Each structure stands twice: as C-alpha cells, then as structure tokens.
Amino acid sequence: MKQESRDLGHERFNSRQTSVPKGDPPVPPAIVVEHLKKQFGALVAVDDVSFTVPAGTIFGLLGPNGSGKSTTIRMLCGLMRPSGGSGQVLGLDIVSRAEEVKSSIGYMSQKFSLYEDLTVMENIHFFGSIYGLPQAEIGSRYRNLVERMRLGGRERQLVGTLSGGWKQRVALACAFLHQPRLLILDEPTAGVDPVSRRLFWDILAGLAADGVTILLTTHYMDEAESCHLTALMFRGRLQAFGPPADLIRQAGLRTLEDVFIHMVGEGGREVE
Amino acid sequence: MNKRRLLAIIKKEFIQIRRDRPSLAIAFLMPLLMLFLFGYAVTTDVNNMPMAVLDYDHSPSGRLLADEFIATSYFTITAHPDNYQEVRALMDSGKVKAALIIPEGYESSLKRGEKATVQFLVDGSDPLFARTAFQTAGILAQVESQSLLAQAAAGAGRPQPQGPAVDIESRAWYNPGLESLKFNIPGLIGLIMQNVTVMLTAFALVRERERGTLEQLMVTPIRGSELMVGKLVPYMLIAFIGTAVILAASTLWFQVPVTGSILLLLALTVIFLFFALGVGMLISTIAKTQLQAMQMTVLVILPSILLSGFVFPRSSMPPFLQYLGDIIPLTYFLEILRGIMLKGTGLADLWPDVIPLTLFGVGVVVLASRKFRKRVE
Numbered sequence: 001m002k003q004e005s006r007d008l009g010h011e012r013f014n015s016r017q018t019s020v021p022k023g024d025p026p027v028p029p030a031i032v033v034e035h036l037k038k039q040f041g042a043l044v045a046v047d048d049v050s051f052t053v054p055a056g057t058i059f060g061l062l063g064p065n066g067s068g069k070s071t072t073i074r075m076l077c078g079l080m081r082p083s084g085g086s087g088q089v090l091g092l093d094i095v096s097r098a099e100e101v102k103s104s105i106g107y108m109s110q111k112f113s114l115y116e117d118l119t120v121m122e123n124i125h126f127f128g129s130i131y132g133l134p135q136a137e138i139g140s141r142y143r144n145l146v147e148r149m150r151l152g153g154r155e156r157q158l159v160g161t162l163s164g165g166w167k168q169r170v171a172l173a174c175a176f177l178h179q180p181r182l183l184i185l186d187e188p189t190a191g192v193d194p195v196s197r198r199l200f201w202d203i204l205a206g207l208a209a210d211g212v213t214i215l216l217t218t219h220y221m222d223e224a225e226s227c228h229l230t231a232l233m234f235r236g237r238l239q240a241f242g243p244p245a246d247l248i249r250q251a252g253l254r255t256l257e258d259v260f261i262h263m264v265g266e267g268g269r270e271v272e
Numbered sequence: 273m274n275k276r277r278l279l280a281i282i283k284k285e286f287i288q289i290r291r292d293r294p295s296l297a298i299a300f301l302m303p304l305l306m307l308f309l310f311g312y313a314v315t316t317d318v319n320n321m322p323m324a325v326l327d328y329d330h331s332p333s334g335r336l337l338a339d340e341f342i343a344t345s346y347f348t349i350t351a352h353p354d355n356y357q358e359v360r361a362l363m364d365s366g367k368v369k370a371a372l373i374i375p376e377g378y379e380s381s382l383k384r385g386e387k388a389t390v391q392f393l394v395d396g397s398d399p400l401f402a403r404t405a406f407q408t409a410g411i412l413a414q415v416e417s418q419s420l421l422a423q424a425a426a427g428a429g430r431p432q433p434q435g436p437a438v439d440i441e442s443r444a445w446y447n448p449g450l451e452s453l454k455f456n457i458p459g460l461i462g463l464i465m466q467n468v469t470v471m472l473t474a475f476a477l478v479r480e481r482e483r484g485t486l487e488q489l490m491v492t493p494i495r496g497s498e499l500m501v502g503k504l505v506p507y508m509l510i511a512f513i514g515t516a517v518i519l520a521a522s523t524l525w526f527q528v529p530v531t532g533s534i535l536l537l538l539a540l541t542v543i544f545l546f547f548a549l550g551v552g553m554l555i556s557t558i559a560k561t562q563l564q565a566m567q568m569t570v571l572v573i574l575p576s577i578l579l580s581g582f583v584f585p586r587s588s589m590p591p592f593l594q595y596l597g598d599i600i601p602l603t604y605f606l607e608i609l610r611g612i613m614l615k616g617t618g619l620a621d622l623w624p625d626v627i628p629l630t631l632f633g634v635g636v637v638v639l640a641s642r643k644f645r646k647r648v649e
Contacts, residue, residue, distance in 0.1 A: 024559070040305075058345060074648060077491045078491070078646075079487065079490055079491060079646070079647055079648050079649075080647060080648060081647065098646075099493065099646075102490075102491050102492060102493060102646070103492070103493040105490070107491035108488075109484055109487045109488055110484070111483075111484040113483070113484040113485045113487060113488035114485070114488075115284065115288065115485055116483070117287075117288055117291050117292070118284065118287060118288070122284070122287060124278075126280055126283075127492070129276050129277060129279070129280030130277050130281075130489070130492045130493070130494055131278055131493060132274065132276055132277065132493065134276075257339045
C-alpha cells in the first residue's frame, strides 16, 4: 500500500475498492463514517453521509461552499457533535472518545490558525508543548520537519510577516509535530500561490508514502485529481465517492471538473 | 492539569502581552492615569472656592464669621464688594462661586441675644459646588451658634439666646456625608483595578476565537482549566504590579497612608484580582466577539460603581440590590481597602469579606473553565 501511495497517478486506483485492502497485516481504515448527520435548526448541513477512508490515503473532499464539507470535518475532529449516525477516526468513536481523537490527529483549520505575533519557533514550541512533547524532543523533531516542510532560515521571523505559502507549511509542521497517523486539513491551499501549492503537495505525497492518512478539502480540481480518493458533497449529501479516474469514467466525462459541474447541476435540479 | 501544557500557555501569553504595546499601556498606565484624574477631580472641586464678602456691619463679629469660612479651606475670599449690585455682577461673571452678606446690626443683634441672620449665596449651576458650600455654611452656623451659646452661658449678665444664635439662610437640605479624599482614594484604587483587570481578561479568549486560533487549540489535548489558569497567571502578575504602583502613588502623592498591614493588603489584593480576572475570563468564554465582550464588561463595571458601595452606602439599599452587590468583587475589596488603609483593620475583622471573595473567585474561575467547551456549535 505504501508503494501505491508513493505515485500520485490516479490510474493505479482504478481497481482499488474503498474497503480495507486485502493482505496482512490488515490495516484498519483511518476513517469510517456511517449515516452521519448534522442539523442546525431546520437546516440539514450534513445529511446521511457514509464513507470509509483506508489508511495511507490522500482523501479529497470536494464541493461548493456551504455543501457541508467543513461541518463534516469538524465532526470528525470532535469539534462538533453529530445529530445522527456514527463515525470512527483511527478506531476511536468521534463522540464518546472525542478527546482521544483530538490528541491523535493533526488538524489545520480553514484560516492558518497560528499565532501571528509569535515567531515560527515559538509557535512550534507552543504546539509541541500542548501535545505534551518535551523541549528536547520538539527541537529534534523540528529539525527533521525543517527539512521535510522546507522551513529553513525563518525560525525567528514572526508568523504574521510570512507569505501564505510559508504560513501554510508552518501550520502543517505544527499539526504534524506530534506525528499523528491522520491529518485533517480544511482548505489548506486557499490563497496560496501555485509554486507553494506544488511544494505543499509534494510534502503531502511524502507523508502519505509514510502511511499517514490525509483528509483535505479543496476547490482546486488539479489537486482533487492528485488525491487517491475523492468525495463530492453537495447540499449536505455525498453525491459521488471513489478514485478520481473512476468518477470521470462512470460519468462518461473528460475531467473531474466536468464531473463536479455535472453533479452539482444535477443535484441542484433534484433539490429544486 | 498538565504542568507542561500549563507552562506552555503561560509562556505564550507572556510573549504575546510583551509584544502587544496597547494592552501593556492599559495594564500599567491606565490605573495611574485614572487615579490622578479621579483623585484630582475629587479634591479640587471643593477646595478654594472664590467667595465675595459684603460686610454692611463692619464689626469684629462679622469679620470673625468671614474668617471661619476661610479656615475651612473650602473658600477663599477674593472680593470685597461694596453693594449688592456688585455681588450680583461677580456671581454673574462667575468670578465668585459664593457670597456672604452680613447685614448691618449683625453684632448688635448677637449682643442683644437675638437671632442674627446673614445671607449666603451660592452659584447653583454646579450642584456639587452648591451642596458642598451649603453643607459648610450650615456646619459653620452651628459651630458659631454653639460657641456663642457657650459664651452666653458663661457671661452672667447677658440674656440667654433662644435657639441658634446665628442662622445662615440657605434653602438646601443638609447632608452630613462630606466625602473626603482620604475616604475616596481607597475606593478609587479598588474601582480602577477591578475595571482594568476585568477588561484585560475579557478579551483574552475572544481574541483567539476571532483570530481562529481557538479552534486550532480545541483540536489539541488541552483542557479548559489549563487554558483558563494559564491565561490568568500572566494577567495576575501584571494586575498585581499595577495595584502596587497605584497604591504607592496614593500613599506618596495623595498622602493617604496605609494604616494597617501592607503585606495583608497585598495578599488580599491577590484574592481580589483572582476574582476580578475570573469575571473577565467568564465574559471571554461567553462572548462571541470582542465587541460583545466590551459590552458585557460595561454591563459589569457600570452597576458595580453604584452597587459596591463606592458611592452610596450599601446598607441603605433595598435587599435585592444588596444581593446584586454581593456578587461584585469590588464590594468586598472596598471594605478591605478602606479597613486596612484608613482604620488599620486586621485579618480577624476582615474574614466576612475575605471568605466570600475567595469563594466567588474560585467559583467564577471554575465556572469559566467548565463553560469553555472544546466544541464549536
């Protein structure tokens, strides 16, 4: 499976199912969601969503604004209590063991939620300590991360003065400091220049190759096509789920963008 | 509580406060600024009021009465007009705030044992001026009457005067609560420190909520209590230094000494600050935006000025308002400050204030920790 993830070409996933891959030792899926539902008053933000994400997968959650992506993510992080259904993250129930979920995953919220009035190093040390790591351990992990996240040379700079791409990589470093098996990234590349986006995806591919599962949301179709698995959400419902190439072929279209527009259009008619 | 996480938050807060100059200014300069502002506002308004004396009698008794006014230091005689028109002109132009008119025959009336009447005019456009002036005049009349009565009793041949010998005609009601600077300064220290500390922590969490860092923190193993205490400790230190500074200014500049134990006062200050900071923290956990936090802070601060007993004695308030005052940190701290600073009260007599102060302080911080949910809804 690690071998597979190293190559981001989606053709390899054509035959792959969304269930746990065969072979030993069997790796439990990173995320299992069944009939997940979230209601805010009369508004159903997430409606009967079910999917399974195998470990080591880059899973892209797509959908227009307000389709329920962020709400789904927040339920998976233990930030929101579902109104119905169930979910397990890294084998932990997202309601009854929400606090354990929080300690075991890495999370990057929609904005780059770092302390802008702290330097890169100070942010790293703060989040490292919050995850209970000793100072020496934070130092050595940070030196590894500098290499991996291309963070050299700006340790003493205030985060607020960094560019979007840099902030994003520092945020990823903070989220990955405690070496979680699952990273949940909410629109990590919004407002980031193309070169930094490419760099960021190289880093993600490297992490996935090491067996880290990555769940992210994005509006960029080129990024979506680089995911091993994609899910398309619209008006709180899961419209499509599978490797990008499968989705394109099943719909009989040429690109994922066509699929996206087609589905959103279809869903729109359904609701109206 | 995890020590490593707690220390991480304390350290982070210190770094952020150090880099946030406006907040630092609020913490250190605002208390001093307010103390001087209020301190002088309280002293100058009753001191050295310009007064005119129109003496038709030209007698030693009349001059004695005028001297009594000067002796209070509330009045300074700045004009000696010759007639009533001049008095009116002086009052109209605002050159004098009060005028004493001693009629012809003042001394002879006194000598005959009859009631002598003088007229006292006060510029009523500022009620505070007017009230203080009336109060002073009233007291002077009483004092003067008593001394004359005593003289009359001693002097055998003189007839006994009936009722007060000197009657100063003034149509204001009498309020014996003359508030002095000494009484005000301890209250001011408490009021200023409560407001500054509540304001400091009211933004502590809301700011993180608005910047999005709170959501990031919620997806970590952090606990509510660690976050609350971690944020309280740095502000506690800052507020404590702030209190020490304005306490020093009060004793050195305003000459209001600490009669009792300074150590006891500082120790109880810590408890008070814990309560006040806790109230701010609770506001911060409830408010969704910094604007809301500001509004809630005002909602706490404004009634506390009245309900704590800072202006009006609590004992004369209806029970409901007294209960409301019971949950305000300043209420207890006022008693402690006035007790230790003015009367030299010891801990033995302050328990009734220290115990609720401590309980409410712990309660409010626990409540804030509980109220902080690691969830967004």
